[in-house]
Amino acid sequence: MFKQFLQNTTPKNQDLKKLYLLIHKYGPITKADLIEKTEIKKTTLVRMIDELLKCKFIEECGLGESFVGRRPILYDVVRNGNYLIGIHISRMKTNIVLLNLRYDQIDQESFIMTTMHTPEFVMLKIKNIIENFMEKHHFDQEKLMGIGLAVIGPLNRAEGMILKPESFLAANWNHVPIVKLIQQAFPVKVVLEKGANAAAVAEYHANNYLYENILYCVSGGWGIDCGVVVNGMILPDQYADQSGYGHMIVDLNGNICSCGKRGCIVSYTSFQSIVRQLESENALLGNMSKELFQKASLTEMMEYFKQGDKKTERIILESARYLGIGLSNLLNLFRSEIIILNGPFLYEFDGYYEQVVDNIAENIHEEKEVIFSQGWLQENAAAIGAAILLFESYFKDLNFSSEKSVAIF
Ligand SMILES: [Zn+2]
The missing domain is CATH 3.30.420.40 (ATPase, nucleotide binding domain)
Structure with a gap:
């Protein structure tokens, strides 16, 4: 029955859906606050609330604050059952x-x-x-x-x-x-x-809509992906080549990338590029065979990296600097208020997250205040x-x- 309500596009149902959506966004909420937000006449609102209550799409959930007179009833959506x-x-x-x-x-x-x-x-x-x-x-x-x-x-x-x-x-x-x-x-x-x-x-909702401009970066072992929310909405595809973030060039004469160009972010941050760098500098972990690398799981790779020597640590932390520079460009471009950083090195490698944050801070416009976070929902986001x-x-x-x-x- 709730699904039919959601699928019903008649004008009468549109108003009910709008009201439901407001209660979903702001609930628990009182009738007075709903009138304030919608300008619906009180009698109409009472009728609409009754209808939503009767269908069990919303419910009464306690009483709100009041300085004079009776405390008002709070309404919220019925959370379980669907x-x-x-x-x-x-x-x-x-x-x-x-x-x-x-x-x-x-x-x-x-x-x-x-x-x-x-x-x-x-x-x-x-x-x-x-x-x-x-x-x-x-x-x-x-x-x-x-x-x-x-x-x-x-x-x-x-x-x-x-x-x-x-x-x-x-x-x-x-x-x-x-x-x-x-x-x-x-x-x-x-x-x-x-x-x-x-x-x-997901992080926008988890944060109670506090920050409307979000840059979300997943720096994975195999690539980089970014999610951009502008004014509470996902940046549409036509405004950015969303597959291109990892191949943003951060060094003119840099490492050769899998795409054939030089100096892309992923040519520093991916597991493959780090293994290649370890090899060229004869670090402790520098002789991993291609076959082993192909078969290794994320957990195995992270454990391997953590057991490296000082040189390994330096190479990995250096990759964080390139990531930081790339992300500072995006922050300047999208005017994001918060950057959420997700990824195996960012979560698990000592000093990596801090290095990325330092490098972003050094390279964003001075007047800009950005909040750095590892997110609230992490792997489930x-x-x-x-x-x-x-x-x-x-x-x-x-x-x-x-x-x-x-x-x-
Ligand atoms: Zn590339």
């Missing part, structure tokens, strides 16, 4: 989260990606995990509002397709119609977004963000035209 699923597929692992309508994480499961993880096998695993969630938490497809997918770019959103991701271990990951594959298993609404963008959206984007997609048809309208997206 569910959202977010899936993040990356080179390293696939992570699946189950959220309620308040974006609380109810369950989570992930699996590591290996050379055997072709799209077909990953789909079987995903299907199995989602079916387990449904059984364990007692819900069917009617109660599943949909599935948000966060994947490595570049994407073709219109066709729901992963185009040509760099560096997947298994074969067949080029031109995968991922949305169609998911819908074959679960005929529900599916939205597709780049992992870093989805993560930025992209999957959670995908689920949030799925839910928000149901409200894209709403037209907030009055002057007092509240920007939600």
Whole structure:
């Protein structure tokens, strides 16, 4: 029944959906505050609230503050009973989260990606995990509002397709119609977004919409991805080549990159470039064979790097400086208020995060104040963000035209 409410695009239902969305964004909230935000007449608002209460889409949840007279009733959305699923597929692992309508994480499961993880096998695993969630938490497809997918770019959103991701271990990951594959298993609404963008959206919500301009950077072992939120919205593809962040040039005469150019950020930060550098400088870890490198997992690589000598440490921390310079360019460009840094070296290698932060601080415009963070949701951010984007997609048809309208997206 809730799904029909979300799918109903009649004018009368639009108003109810707007009100629901406001309660979702600001709840728990009183009638007086809702009138203030919407300019709806009190009698109309009372009728609309009654309708949402009757359908059990919202509920009374205690009393608000009052300086005079009776304390007002607070309203909030009903958080349980309907569910959202977010899936993040990356080179390293696939992570699946189950959220309620308040974006609380109810369950989570992930699996590591290996050379055997072709799209077909990953789909079987995903299907199995989602079916387990449904059984364990007692819900069917009617109660599943949909599935948000966060994947490595570049994407073709219109066709729901992963185009040509760099560096997947298994074969067949080029031109995968991922949305169609998911819908074959679960005929529900599916939205597709780049992992870093989805993560930025999740952190935006986790932060209670405090910072509207966010730069989210994932510096992974195999590449770099950035997510950009401007004024509370994901930066659309037409404003930036979103697959190009890792290949931003930070040194004119720098290392040769896999793309054939010189001095791209990834030619300093990826595992492969670091291993190459260790080799050329005869560091303790400098003689790792290609075969071993191909097979090594993320955990193994990080353990290996941590056991290096002083030279190894210097080379790795130097790569942090290149990352910092590249990110300071993006911060200046997008006027971000907060930068969230995610990645194995950033989380696990002593001094790496601090080195990146120092280098960004040295290179951004002096008057600019930026908040540095490792995020609140960390490894779950992209999957959670995908689920949030799925839910928000149901409200894209709403037209907030009055002057007092509240920007939600
Ligand atoms: Zn490059």
